[in-house]
Amino acid sequence: MYNLGDDSWKAAPAELSDELIDAAADRIREHAQRHGLRSVAVSIHGGEPLLRGISKVENFAARIRSGIAPVRVEISMQTNATLVTEAVAERLAALDIHVGVSLDGGEEANSHRLDLGGKSSFNRVVRGISHMAEFPGLIQGALAVIDLVNDPGDVYGTIKRLGFTSLDVLLPHGTWEALPVGKGADRNPDAPAPYGDWLIELYKIWSADESRTRLRLFDDIIHLLLGGEYSFESLGLAPAQLVTIESNGDIELVDSIGFTYEGAATTGANVLTNELDEILEHPGVVCRQIGASALPTICQECPVLDVCGGGLISHRWDSSRGFKNQTVYCSDMKKIIAFIDADIGRRTRRVAAAGAGASV
Numbered sequence: 001m002y003n004l005g006d007d008s009w010k011a012a013p014a015e016l017s018d019e020l021i022d023a024a025a026d027r028i029r030e031h032a033q034r035h036g037l038r039s040v041a042v043s044i045h046g047g048e049p050l051l052r053g054i055s056k057v058e059n060f061a062a063r064i065r066s067g068i069a070p071v072r073v074e075i076s077m078q079t080n081a082t083l084v085t086e087a088v089a090e091r092l093a094a095l096d097i098h099v100g101v102s103l104d105g106g107e108e109a110n111s112h113r114l115d116l117g118g119k120s121s122f123n124r125v126v127r128g129i130s131h132m133a134e135f136p137g138l139i140q141g142a143l144a145v146i147d148l149v150n151d152p153g154d155v156y157g158t159i160k161r162l163g164f165t166s167l168d169v170l171l172p173h174g175t176w177e178a179l180p181v182g183k184g185a186d187r188n189p190d191a192p193a194p195y196g197d198w199l200i201e202l203y204k205i206w207s208a209d210e211s212r213t214r215l216r217l218f219d220d221i222i223h224l225l226l227g228g229e230y231s232f233e234s235l236g237l238a239p240a241q242l243v244t245i246e247s248n249g250d251i252e253l254v255d256s257i258g259f260t261y262e263g264a265a266t267t268g269a270n271v272l273t274n275e276l277d278e279i280l281e282h283p284g285v286v287c288r289q290i291g292a293s294a295l296p297t298i299c300q301e302c303p304v305l306d307v308c309g310g311g312l313i314s315h316r317w318d319s320s321r322g323f324k325n326q327t328v329y330c331s332d333m334k335k336i337i338a339f340i341d342a343d344i345g346r347r348t349r350r351v352a353a354a355g356a357g358a359s360v
Contacts, residue, residue: 013247015052020249021060023271025067027251031276032071039072044097045255050083054091061095076100076140081128082121089128093135101129103162104144105155126162133163141166141214148182148194152202159213166214169202171195171234173259174328176318187326189302189334196335203340221340224307233288234312237305240288243279245271253284260317287323288313299326304337 016024032040042064049057061075076098084092092099103125132138142164144155159167174180176187182194199217206215220231230238233254244252244265251269252258258265267282279285287294295310302308310316311327318325327333 015056016060016245016247016249018059018063020245020247020271021063022067023249024245025064027271027274027276028064028073029068029071032068034277037071039074040068041074041076042068044075044077046078048080048083049077050079050088054088057097058091058095061097074098078102078143079128080121080125081132082124084128084131086131086134089131089135089138092132093138097138098140099132099138100140100168101125101132101142101164102144103129103142103159104147105150106158108150108154129162139164141168141216143168143170145170145172146195146198147172148198152198153205156202156205156209156213160209164213166216168216169199171312171315171329171332173256174315175260176316176325176328180328183328187298187330189298189326189330191331193331193335195329196332196339199332199336200339203336203343207343218340221307221337222344225337225341225344231309234309235307236309237291238309239291240285243276243285251276251279253282254288254313256312256314257284260314261319264314264317294324296321296324296326302334304334304341307337308333 028040028042031037044057044060057077064075065073075095077092078100079102081099081101081103106122129139142159142162144159144167146169155169156167172180174183176185179185180195184191186192202215203218206212206218216232217235220235224231224236230236233240233242233256240254242254244255246252249271251267251271251274252265253267255265265284267279267284269278269282280289291309292300292305295305299305299308299310308327311329311333313323315327315329316323316325
C-alpha cells in the first residue's frame with residue numbers, strides 16, 4: 001500500500017469517523033439481508049490498526065456489531081503485534097475478535113521490519129504474541145510474505161514454536177511491469193519457478209509434520225484438487241467475496257488490486273451515497289465473478305486452471321492487456337500444484353493398497 005503503485009492513502013484520513021463506521025454497518029446489513037446472509041466477516045486492516053489506540057478498536061467493534069445486527073458479524077484484525085501489551089491483549093480478548101499477526105519467520109527473516117528508529121521490531125512482536133497467547137482463541141494465525149532468501153524450515157518452525165495454529169504464506173506483490181525479486185519476464189508456464197521451488201520445500205516440511213500447523217495455501221490447493229470449489233481469492237475460480245471500505249468511506253475493490261496502478265481499486269462509490277450491491281456491476285468486480293472467461297487462452301487451456309484460477313488478479317497486470325494475463329507467478333503455481341497433486345496421488349494409492357491388504 002505504501003511502497004508500490006497507489007498513493008491514494010496520502011489524501012485519506014487516518015481513520016474512519018463514527019459517521020462512516022455507522023454508514024458502513026448499515027450498508028453491510030442491507031446487503032446481507034437482501035441476499036439472505038446469516039453472517040458476514042469484517043476485517044480491520046491498516047497500516048497498523050493499533051496505532052490509534054485500543055479504544056478506537058473497541059469503538060469500531062461496538063458500532064459495527066450494533067449496526068449490522070441482527071446479522072451475525074465475525075470481526076478480525078491484522079496487526080504486527082508491536083503495540084500489544086498485557087492490557088491491550090486483555091481488551092482484545094474481551095472484544096471477541098480474532099487477531100492475525102504479520103510475521104515472516106525468525107529474527108533474521110524479519111530484518112526488514114524496522115521501527116521508526118531503524119531498529120528490529122522482532123522482539124516486540126514476540127512479546128505481543130506472548131501476551132495474546134494468554135487468551136485462548138484470540139490469535140487467529142500468522143501471515144508471512146515469502147522472501148526467497150528465507151529458509152522455509154525456519155519460517156515454519158518459528159511460526160509453530162510461537163504457538164500459532166495456522167499460517168498463511170503470501171507471494172510478494174508484483175506484476176509483469178514490476179517483476180517480483182527472482183522472476184523474469186518469461187511468460188512460459190515452464191519458466192524457472194523460484195517461488196514454486198520455495199513452496200515445495202515448505203510443503204515437504206509441512207506434510208511430514210504429524211502435528212502440523214494449518215497452512216491455508218496448501219489446504220486450499222488440496223481442497224480444490226479433491227473437487228472442492230471455494231478457496232481464498234488467490235486460488236480457484238469461485239466468485240470473489242471481498243470488498244474494501246477505506247477510511248474516507250470509499251467502497252473500493254479488493255485492496256491488493258490497488259498497488260498495480262494509481263486508482264486501480266477506485267469504484268467511485270462511498271458508503272454515504274451508495275449501496276454495496278452497486279459494486280456488483282463494476283467491471284473490476286464482474287471480472288472476478290465470471291471465472292475462466294476473464295482469463296487469457298493460455299490459462300483456459302492449462303491443466304491446473306481449476307486450482308490456480310489464474311492466480312491473484314493483481315499479479316496479472318500489465319499496461320497493454322490490463323488484468324487479462326496469466327499471473328506473473330504462472331510457472332510457480334503450476335509447479336507447486338503439480339507437486340502436491342502427485343503427492344496426494346501417492347498417498348491415496350498407499351491408503352488404497354493398505355485397505356485392500358486388510359480386506360484380504
